Amino acid sequence: MNISSVVTDNISELLAKILEFTQRRRELIAANILNVNEPGYEPKDLDVDEFADLMTQAISEHLQNQRLLLCDGRHTRFTANGCFETIPIVDEKAKRILARDSKAYLKDQMARLFENVLNRRFAGELLSQKQYPSSTPRFI
DSSP states (O other), X not given: OOGGGGOOSHHXXXXXXXXXXXXXXXXXXXXXXXXXXXXTOOOEEOOHHHHXXXXXXXXXXXXXXXXXXXXXXXXXXXXXXXOEEEOOEEOHHHHHHHHHOHHHHHHHHHHHHHHHHHHHHHHHHHHHHHHSTTSOOOOO
């Protein structure tokens, strides 16, 4: 679903981007878990810190100038039509854990998945409250 099609303002657009980012990240983490026994598999992730910094910069711009200005990062690029692309990176930490201990690796990936779910729920709830301010909380 293209959440950007229901965006009503700058903050809603940022929340929609966070929802999309967390969906993409969930898919990568799921692939990491599914491929735990594949010889030579290199776990991947999205650059969460970079994305968070880009969203923080956009919020700062919104607060100062009431406009949405999205800047590209090394692994995140925004397009004129409201879409963005994310470039997965090899997760070196996870790769080292996988080489040592597949159980510890799965535990690490599950923790990342849980963190990602929390981020997605938080952004979804905020977006829901912006779109339906009088409704009871819903989780996506």
